[in-house]
Amino acid sequence: MGKYDFSRRKFIAGAAALGAAGVAGLNPLVSCSAGNNKNVSLVTGKPFKKPEELSVPPLLDAAPDGQPLKAGVIGCGGRGTGAALNWLAAGPNVTITALGDVFKDRIDSCREKIKNEKNVEIPEENCFIGFDSYQKVIDSGVDVVILATPPVFRPIHFEAAVNARKHVFMEKPVAIDPTGVRSVIASAKKAESLGLKIVTGTQRRHQKDYIEVYKQVATGTIGDIVSANAYWNGSKLWHRNPQADWSEMECMIRDWVNWLWLSGDHIVEQHVHNLDVINWFTGNYPAKAVGFGSRQRRVTGDQYDNFSVDFVYDNGMHMHSMCRQINGCENNVSEWIRGTKGSTNCQNKIFDLAGNELYSYAYPVNEKGEPGKSVAISPYIQEHIDLVTCIRQDKPVNEAEATALSCMTAIMGRVSAYTGKMVTLEEMMNSDLKLGPDTFVMGDVGIMKNVVIPVPGEAPKE
Amino acid sequence: MPKKPVCIIKNKLFLLILTSFVLGILFAVFSGKGIHATSSSGFCEICHVHPHVFSSWKLSSHYVTKSGVRVECVECHLPPEGEGYLREKVRLGVKDAWGYLTKDSSDFNWEARRTVEKAQAFTYQQSCVKCHVNLYPLTLTKEGQDAHLYYDRKKDDLLCLNCHIDVGHFDPNRKHTQNTGFGLTSAASRQLFPDSAVVNGLKSFTETVPGTAISFEMKAIAGGRFRMGSPEDEPFRNADEGPVKEVQISSFFMGETEVTWDQYLAFYSATAGEGRTTDTEGTRTMADVDAISGPTPPYGQPDQNWGMGSRPAITMTFHAAETYCKWLSAKTGKHYRLPTEAEWEYAARGGTQTPYFFEGNPKSFIRKGFFGRLFGKENDIISKYVVYLGNSLSKTHTPDEVEANPYGLKNMLGNGAEYCSDWYSPEAYGRLTNGIADPKGPVSGEERVVRGGSFKSEAGEVRCAARDHTQTEAWLKTDPQMPKSIWWLSDCNHITFRVVCDFDDKTGKH
Numbered sequence: 025m026g027k028y029d030f031s032r033r034k035f036i037a038g039a040a041a042l043g044a045a046g047v048a049g050l051n052p053l054v055s056c057s058a059g060n061n062k063n064v065s066l067v068t069g070k071p072f073k074k075p076e077e078l079s080v081p082p083l084l085d086a087a088p089d090g091q092p093l094k095a096g097v098i099g100c101g102g103r104g105t106g107a108a109l110n111w112l113a114a115g116p117n118v119t120i121t122a123l124g125d126v127f128k129d130r131i132d133s134c135r136e137k138i139k140n141e142k143n144v145e146i147p148e149e150n151c152f153i154g155f156d157s158y159q160k161v162i163d164s165g166v167d168v169v170i171l172a173t174p175p176v177f178r179p180i181h182f183e184a185a186v187n188a189r190k191h192v193f194m195e196k197p198v199a200i201d202p203t204g205v206r207s208v209i210a211s212a213k214k215a216e217s218l219g220l221k222i223v224t225g226t227q228r229r230h231q232k233d234y235i236e237v238y239k240q241v242a243t244g245t246i247g248d249i250v251s252a253n254a255y256w257n258g259s260k261l262w263h264r265n266p267q268a269d270w271s272e273m274e275c276m277i278r279d280w281v282n283w284l285w286l287s288g289d290h291i292v293e294q295h296v297h298n299l300d301v302i303n304w305f306t307g308n309y310p311a312k313a314v315g316f317g318s319r320q321r322r323v324t325g326d327q328y329d330n331f332s333v334d335f336v337y338d339n340g341m342h343m344h345s346m347c348r349q350i351n352g353c354e355n356n357v358s359e360w361i362r363g364t365k366g367s368t369n370c371q372n373k374i375f376d377l378a379g380n381e382l383y384s385y386a387y388p389v390n391e392k393g394e395p396g397k398s399v400a401i402s403p404y405i406q407e408h409i410d411l412v413t414c415i416r417q418d419k420p421v422n423e424a425e426a427t428a429l430s431c432m433t434a435i436m437g438r439v440s441a442y443t444g445k446m447v448t449l450e451e452m453m454n455s456d457l458k459l460g461p462d463t464f465v466m467g468d469v470g471i472m473k474n475v476v477i478p479v480p481g482e483a484p485k486e
Numbered sequence: 487m488p489k490k491p492v493c494i495i496k497n498k499l500f501l502l503i504l505t506s507f508v509l510g511i512l513f514a515v516f517s518g519k520g521i522h523a524t525s526s527s528g529f530c531e532i533c534h535v536h537p538h539v540f541s542s543w544k545l546s547s548h549y550v551t552k553s554g555v556r557v558e559c560v561e562c563h564l565p566p567e568g569e570g571y572l573r574e575k576v577r578l579g580v581k582d583a584w585g586y587l588t589k590d591s592s593d594f595n596w597e598a599r600r601t602v603e604k605a606q607a608f609t610y611q612q613s614c615v616k617c618h619v620n621l622y623p624l625t626l627t628k629e630g631q632d633a634h635l636y637y638d639r640k641k642d643d644l645l646c647l648n649c650h651i652d653v654g655h656f657d658p659n660r661k662h663t664q665n666t667g668f669g670l671t672s673a674a675s676r677q678l679f680p681d682s683a684v685v686n687g688l689k690s691f692t693e694t695v696p697g698t699a700i701s702f703e704m705k706a707i708a709g710g711r712f713r714m715g716s717p718e719d720e721p722f723r724n725a726d727e728g729p730v731k732e733v734q735i736s737s738f739f740m741g742e743t744e745v746t747w748d749q750y751l752a753f754y755s756a757t758a759g760e761g762r763t764t765d766t767e768g769t770r771t772m773a774d775v776d777a778i779s780g781p782t783p784p785y786g787q788p789d790q791n792w793g794m795g796s797r798p799a800i801t802m803t804f805h806a807a808e809t810y811c812k813w814l815s816a817k818t819g820k821h822y823r824l825p826t827e828a829e830w831e832y833a834a835r836g837g838t839q840t841p842y843f844f845e846g847n848p849k850s851f852i853r854k855g856f857f858g859r860l861f862g863k864e865n866d867i868i869s870k871y872v873v874y875l876g877n878s879l880s881k882t883h884t885p886d887e888v889e890a891n892p893y894g895l896k897n898m899l900g901n902g903a904e905y906c907s908d909w910y911s912p913e914a915y916g917r918l919t920n921g922i923a924d925p926k927g928p929v930s931g932e933e934r935v936v937r938g939g940s941f942k943s944e945a946g947e948v949r950c951a952a953r954d955h956t957q958t959e960a961w962l963k964t965d966p967q968m969p970k971s972i973w974w975l976s977d978c979n980h981i982t983f984r985v986v987c988d989f990d991d992k993t994g995k996h
Contacts, residue, residue, distance in 0.1 A: 186624075187624055206632055206635055207628070207631065210631035210632075210635060213621070214623070217623070218624075453636075454968050454969055454970065
């Protein structure tokens with residue numbers, strides 16, 4: 025677990041080492057002597073990892089054949105339906121036998137799409153409706169559960185799946201508050217002791233171009249990492265206005281990407297992808313965060329629509345993160361990492377310190393014979409191929425803890441922006457913050473009328 | 487129970503027997519069968535006759551386990567085989583044999599040996615984790631998950647024992663849960679005081695707390711000058727006790743004793759939170775409310791099962807001690823607060839400038855080793871005044887067991903360590919100008935000053951000038967609650983406090 029051991033002593037020692045690395049990079053004499061064994065990290069003093077020491081998914085083009093694997097889908101909205109189709113595309117002998125959701129129309133549309141596109145029929149008696157449907161799906165005789173509800177429910181559903189000894193594919197984010205993060209990490213450890221296979225929807229970790237760049241960075245191509253940027257500046261997502269025949273709970277769940285207690289705000293719900301890439305490449309998690317954000321143009325709900333956060337890792341490295349969901353602005357969804365010997369966009373290119381391209385991922389040519397722009401297998405399918413491969417070949421895969429900790433990174437950014445204060449990982453790991461009601465019922469639950477949009481700091485005194 | 491052999495140590499026959507015994511054990515240990523036979527719980531039982539050891543084991547969760555596996559003595563009290571098992575077995579075998587033959591088991595403080603501090607010398611962390619390979623079994627509760635995640639992140643600081651001290655030997659009084667019943671039985675229907683004491687001048691008085699049955703003595707301390715700190719040649723002096731500065735102190739009143747459990751529980755029952763809330767310190771202290779919000783129920787047993795009554799109240803946080811003073815001020819209409827470090831030392835010295843307020847060299851009070859006991863001189867004057875490591879049996883004592891200092895104050899040195907209101911800095915005295923009046927310490931800091939040493943302190947640490955400080959993180963190390971309590975310390979059973987009352991217009995100063 026040493027990954028997020030961030031004592032002050034270590035912090036100072038790490039910062040000093042990083043400072044030394046910076047100096048060394050500028051000093052030609054030191055660079056010269058370092059040139060003799062250039063695959064040594066100046067921060068740790070140890071060689072960078074060798075390619076064979078890296079932990080990467082199997083990345084087969086299709087999952088191997090084997091015993092039939094039955095999956096149940098919990099949360100049958102857009103992403104749940106998408107994940108169901110991705111699962112069915114993973115390889116031979118995989119199927120879906122149960123669906124669960126709180127809304128019947130979501131089940132109906134998901135069921136119909138699976139039938140139309142994949143010719144898989146899910147029997148009526150295996151379609152469960154309601155807040156307790158997750159347990160019924162888990163208990164319906166499936167081998168794998170796909171968790172794709174709004175994220176507030178994820179820790180509960182994941183715990184139930186692990187307790188029932190099921191393999192799990194679950195969408196990001198896996199938690200939206202510290203209580204949920206701890207629950208997911210504990211369930212992940214239980215899953216590990218049971219040998220269960222867990223894949224999370226941070227699909228860049230299953231995207232071949234990212235993985236090739238990761239291998240180069242991890243083996244020292246750009247030297248020691250000294251700073252990073254993460255961006256998700258994009259358009260607003262969808263929203264749904266309340267309808268007369270919907271209860272308050274129904275209104276919020278159908279509009280879930282706009283409500284803090286359901287989604288964790290967009291820095292957690294969406295931007296966690298980019299934050300996770302930086303954490304993955306650095307092999308570490310930020311120790312503290314100071315950020316700000318606001319709500320400029322969002323229509324419904326109670327969330328912000330922009331955040332800017334300065335994260336600091338325990339070795340003193342900074343990551344700047346920006347995310348915005350506002351139409352008509354400059355958009356950019358990407359990552360950037362600087363090292364002592366070069367930089368990378370993490371996805372497909374590596375540059376030296378002068379900006380010359382050192383590496384570019386070779387995408388397969390498209391049908392017209394032109395150089396393509398995407399990997400051969402969609403990462404949304406690849407993650408299911410990797411899950412099925414690991415189940416059938418009994419290879420270890422458990423991404424839940426790493427994703428939970430990246431969610432914690434995003435939560436730290438959110439809490440800092442909401443409060444205007446510095447937030448530490450230590451503090452968050454010990455926080456009892458829990459969003460949302462303790463029990464879930466359809467009806468008028470008195471949440472909307474009590475919503476307060478956080479405003480940090482103090483008003484100027486007259 | 488074995489009888490102590492009289493003067494046996496001078497007997498050659500005894501040495502012969504002992505040597506043969508040790509050799510016999512060594513021989514037995516190094517033969518395979520012998521190792522097995524001398525590792526059975528039955529073999530342990532031959533000598534380990536101290537009270538409760540086998541009965542409490544049989545009542546414990548390691549004797550009757552859910553899986554039907556029984557955990558034997560050596561599985562906890564020796565390291566796993568291959569990790570120093572034989573070495574420790576021989577070491578402990580010789581040690582125990584020596585102890586069995588030369589000491590009287592009734593002289594041992596068995597109760598103290600069951601505390602985490604002591605028990606970690608008799609158990610092995612690697613033995614715990616050898617069997618308990620999975621810290622996240624499916625049966626683990628949410629509280630257990632949080633606690634084990636916390637352990638995972640703090641492995642260097644924590645032992646399994648910190649939370650699971652009673653798994654091998656059952657203790658019916660031990661609690662590792664929120665103790666909602668704590669302190670509720672103490673407020674008996676005694677006569678309640680209608681008014682607080684009226685004070686008209688700098689004279690000692692008996693304070694009565696309105697609406698409670700609580701009264702206590704406040705000693706008048708006339709102001710004056712003294713030299714704060716200790717000279718460089720004082721035995722056991724630490725650098726933070728200097729440089730010595732001349733300090734002027736204004737008159738004040740000080741509690742004759744450390745705040746007792748009876749007094750503290752009156753505050754607790756009057757102000758205690760209805761249950762744990764998610765309020766953090768920030769929201770509590772910012773709240774503009776008239777009422778004083780008091781402690782939430784503690785986790786575990788704050789009095790360590792040593793008893794309450796007139797024993798000093800312990801394990802409260804600095805915040806709780808300050809809140810007590812606010813409550814007491816509101817109740818009595820006087821201004822009660824924690825002493826400054828300068829006031830504390832002025833009062834503790836009682837007009838003296840020696841290491842203690844009584845005669846004696848700290849070196850002569852240090853507990854003797856084996857040879858010291860044989861050849862050294864005993865000097866027991868310290869035990870007349872101070873509850874410290876040498877006489878405390880590892881717990882606090884009631885104030886009537888010691889005599890007061892020249893100002894009439896009891897337990898200034900030893901018993902419970904006492905909070906002062908100053909921030910701690912090792913350089914604090916260096917920043918004082920000579921002749922300064924009523925210094926209040928650094929303007930900011932991270933830890934508070936703690937003075938007087940405690941029942942756990944060596945004689946050198948209970949000198950008038952000895953300084954110490956709070957350890958916020960370490961003192962809350964094993965509080966499993968999220969967030970940790972702002973009222974109760976899970977890992978500090980030697981802290982208490984003493985109140986002072988201002989000599990001002992409320993107490994007759996004109």
